[in-house]
Amino acid sequence: MNALEIIDRIEKLIEKSKRVPFTSNVMINENELYEMLDELRNMLPDEFKQARWIVKEREGMIEEAKRQSESIIKEAEEKAEVLVNETEILKEAGKKSEEIMSMAEAKARTMRLESEDYADEKLASLEAVLHRLVSAVEKGREQLKTTLTSKSR
Numbered sequence: 001m002n003a004l005e006i007i008d009r010i011e012k013l014i015e016k017s018k019r020v021p022f023t024s025n026v027m028i029n030e031n032e033l034y035e036m037l038d039e040l041r042n043m044l045p046d047e048f049k050q051a052r053w054i055v056k057e058r059e060g061m062i063e064e065a066k067r068q069s070e071s072i073i074k075e076a077e078e079k080a081e082v083l084v085n086e087t088e089i090l091k092e093a094g095k096k097s098e099e100i101m102s103m104a105e106a107k108a109r110t111m112r113l114e115s116e117d118y119a120d121e122k123l124a125s126l127e128a129v130l131h132r133l134v135s136a137v138e139k140g141r142e143q144l145k146t147t148l149t150s151k152s153r
Helices: 003-016 030-152
Strands: none
Touching (some): 003 030
């Protein structure tokens, strides 16, 4: 029998008891009521313990749920931070690659211009040497002509 059943029995005892005329009082068998109250008193500690255990279990479940939700939130925040960092790293890598490409293109332009200047210098030098050679060849031919024409006379 549980506490609620004893409370129901007490209510029935009150309902079936005789009423005192012209009042709201009833006459109850005192011994019977005390027996039921003793049963109830003896039973309540177990039910209170059970109720306390249920409340404690519920509180434990709530605490565990809070810990899990905090863990999930923390994990989500960490993942979001990683994604933000990865995005920043990608942006930074993009900027760096653009800088490297610009520097490489500028260096290639400079090297091409320097190479063209060097080739032009060498060609100009070769041209000067060739002019001297052509002049020397022309002088040599002139001398040869002069020598041949003087001998043929």
